[in-house]
Amino acid sequence: MLKARRSGKFFYGYIILAAVWIIYFSNLGLTIYGTAALNAVMAEERGFDAAAIGFAVGLCTLMQGLTGPFVGNLIDKKGVRLPFILGSILIITGSLAIAYLGLGEIPFIGAYGLVMGAGMGFAGILTTQSAVNEWFSQRKNMALAVLLSAGGIGGFISPILLNRIVDAGSWTQGWIFIAGAAAVSIAISVFVIVDRPSSIGECSDGKEYHRRHPGAAEASPSAPRLTMQQIFSQPSLYHILFNTLGRSMLYYACIGQIVLYLVYGGIPRDQAVVVISIVTVVSLLGRFAFGFICGKTIKPKHGLSFGSLFLAAGLLMITAMTGNLPLIYIGGALVGLGQGVGYIATTLTIVEYMGNTNFPRVMGISSPINYFAGALGPIASGIAATVTGSYIPVFVTLSIVCAAGGITILFSKPLDFSKFTEVPERA
DSSP states (O other): OOOHHHHHHOHHHHHHHHHHHHHHHHIIIIIHHHHHHHHHHHHHHTOOOHHHHHHHHHHHHHHHHHHHHHHHHHHHHOOSSHHHHHHHHHHHHHHHHHHHHHOHHHHHHIIIIIIIIHHHHSSSHHHHHHHHHHHTTTTTTHHHHHHHHHHHHHHHHHHHHHHHHHSSSHHHHHHHHHHHHHHHHHHHHHHHHOOOOOGOOOOOHHHHHHOOOOOOOOOOOOOOOOOOHHHHHHHHHHOOOOHHHHHHHHHHHHHHHHHHHHTTTTTHHHHHTHHHHHHHHHHHHHHHHHHGGGTSSSSSHHHHHHHHHHHHHHHHHHOOOOOOHHHHHHHHHHHHHHHHHHHHHHHHHHHHHHHHGHHHHHHOOOOOHHHHHHHHHHHHHHHHHHHOOSHHHHHHHHHHHHHHHHHGGGGGOOOGGGGGGOOOOOO
């Protein structure tokens, strides 16, 4: 690793990309999806009710969002290595507490929801994307597509992997495995992660890339470091936040409630759950497609708009075609495609509109909105369906809000950085 850093012949950003992929897979892909298998067995053995597990999972989701502003500010001042280490330590602490302390329901909610949720917030999507953002410019689309595949692959592999660990041993060993994966993330953070290319005499995309492409410029304009007041004064920030709100509420409502909606509509459960698989797989494909192909020819805000409109169209198709299984599956594919494209396009839009320098703090503002809306979507849709006796009104409303966010983002504009005075950059 050290030799690769010094030689300059191999772009160290690729090593960073591989490192943050592993960290993302270990701390989010493995933990979020894999613990579902552990919680099911543990709840049965220890007598936890479904409400306790649900509250712990919901609190974990909210904590990932609530830590966003603090993590964004920490990255801005200290870089990404420290948040990676702190987050992994919290995940280890929560996992070992659940494995060894024989926690009751309320302590379990605290260990999983608060401690591990905060750990995922520190060492999760905001920090990994910030690391990629520092190291890649012209090839940022590609790097983000590779990074964000870790979540989809983790969602596919981790439940199977941890279920086998439980079958071979116990749920306790599953939590120890998660702690071990987080320990690997700490080692990678200490020995591999470098906060910025300039720390080792490199540049974004690598010197070799710029030697081969002498006309290549930065993918986003050189932005001054803005104050928080200046960031909050930008209309484009609120366009992005509204878009995030609509997409997150619809997507997580779909994931949380669509199977129940279809079953109530007469679709067999084994056929209804296929929609979730389709959404997950196509979401992963959408990330790669926009990252490797469309991102080069379509503006990020257009990708963000398309993503919102695909999501809205997909949910409406599922809602309207209750008895037509092929069209329901097509609707699920549209939802997955919209989520995948929107996931990549959100990051690229923030970079284009606010600049690399301000990315961590803007993502820190967006993160709570994303997770709050993600938690609110399935809860609100479930309550509304219970009160009205039908999912259709709430699904149509979510689709309208999501589509409105997709249209609104088209009227947003990047900042005119020449109007702002540079404020001191982080040490």
